Amino acid sequence: RKEVEQDPGPFNVPEGATVAFNCTYSNSASQSFFWYRQDCRKEPKLLMSVYSSGNEDGRFTAQLNRASQYISLLIRDSKLSDSATYLCVVRVTDSWGKFQFGAGTQVVVTP
Amino acid sequence: DAGVTQSPTHLIKTRGQHVTLRCSPISGHKSVSWYQQVLGQGPQFIFQYYEKEERGRGNFPDRFSARQFPNYSSELNVNALLLGDSALYLCASSFGLALADTQYFGPGTRLTVL
Numbered sequence: 001r002k003e004v005e006q007d008p009g010p011f012n013v014p015e016g017a018t019v020a021f022n023c024t025y026s027n028s029a030s031q032s033f034f035w036y037r038q039d040c041r042k043e044p045k046l047l048m049s050v051y052s053s054g055n056e057d058g059r060f061t062a063q064l065n066r067a068s069q070y071i072s073l074l075i076r077d078s079k080l081s082d083s084a085t086y087l088c089v090v091r092v093t094d095s096w097g098k099f100q101f102g103a104g105t106q107v108v109v110t111p
Numbered sequence: 112d113a114g115v116t117q118s119p120t121h122l123i124k125t126r127g128q129h130v131t132l133r134c135s136p137i138s139g140h141k142s143v144s145w146y147q148q149v150l151g152q153g154p155q156f157i158f159q160y161y162e163k164e165e166r167g168r169g170n171f172p173d174r175f176s177a178r179q180f181p182n183y184s185s186e187l188n189v190n191a192l193l194l195g196d197s198a199l200y201l202c203a204s205s206f207g208l209a210l211a212d213t214q215y216f217g218p219g220t221r222l223t224v225l
Contacts, residue, residue, distance in 0.1 A: 004153075032210040043201055043216040044154065087153055091210055098167050099144070099203075099214060101153035 001026055004090050006102035013078045013109050020074040021105045023088030032091035033064055033071050037084045038104065044087055047073075078109045113138065115204050115217035123223045124192050132187040132220045136204030142166075143185040144214060145177055146201040154201055160185055161208055189222075197224045 006023045013019040025033075033050035048055065050062040050071050061074040075082055088102040116135045124130055136143050142161040146154035156169040160179035174190045183204075189196055199221050203214035 034213060041199075041221075043218050046213050046215065049211070049213065093210065098156050098159065098169075100156070101146075103151070103153045 002102075003027060004088055004100050004102040006086075006088050006105045008103060009106040009108075011105065011107045013075075013082075013107060015078055015080060015109055015111055017078050018074065018076050019078060019107060020072060021086070021107075022070045022072045023102050023105075024068075024070045025088075025090045025100075026069070027090070027092045027100075028069065029092045030069075030090045031093045033062075034089040034091075034099075035060075035062055035071075035073050036087040036089055036101075038087055039084050044101075047086070075107070078107075080109050080111065083107060083109045115202055115215055117200075117202050117217040117220050119220060120218065121221045121223075123225060125225050126192055126194060128192050128224075129188065129190050130192060130222060132189075132200050132202075132222075133184065134187070134202030134204075134217060135184045136202075137215055140204040140206050140215075141183055142205045142207055142212070143179055143183065144203045144205070145185070145187045146203065147171070147196075148199045148201055148219075149197075157187070166208065192224045194224050197222060 035047040036044040037047045038044040054063045059076045063072045085104040144159040145157040148154040158177045159167040179185045199219045202217045205212040
């Protein structure tokens with residue numbers, strides 16, 4: 001079983017719609033969580049950190065569910081520019097805090 | 112402020128050769144990590160360095176090695192290249208090792224092994 005799992009998609013989303021997807025992690029010692037965005041053939045860029053109480057950054061909302069060991073990302077009012085692969089990242093305390101990446105969820109926003 | 116820089120941007124090598132990739136972190140950042148990303152997968156952790164010491168190593172063969180210099184820049188070396196080493200190699204820097212420290216990625220070096 002992979003340590004961090006994501007639905008690869010693609011999620012095809014009409015412009016203006018809402019899309020949400022999850023990421024599950026297997027290590028209960030995971031302590032820090034992030035969402036990164038990666039455009040085709042580019043480097044990952046930090047989208048947002050995920051806090052225990054959930055957090056929002058503009059049209060993006062991240063939630064953490066420790067009991068079920070998953071984090072989620074919701075994008076409201078999708079823009080064409082939101083088309084990208086979204087990478088879930090987990091850091092664990094029992095492994096000197098290494099970053100573990102999921103394989104990514106592809107989102108395609110269509111006009 | 113300059114972000115993470117990597118060189119070269121692209122590289123073509125043949126099997127059995129050796130390659131050295133370079134990375135300069137964001138000014139003030141003391142930790143550098145290296146990742147390998149093959150098409151369709153997320154980045155796979157290779158090494159992390161902090162204050163010139165190796166702090167973590169991923170599940171990669173001994174053909175992969177790295178080091179960090181006093182100015183916090185870093186090199187990743189890969190010996191005896193295999194076709195399967197073809198990938199995007201990403202360098203990421205962070206201020207330190209705190210769990211809340213985020214990593215910022217460079218543009219990557221795209222390595223093709225023929």
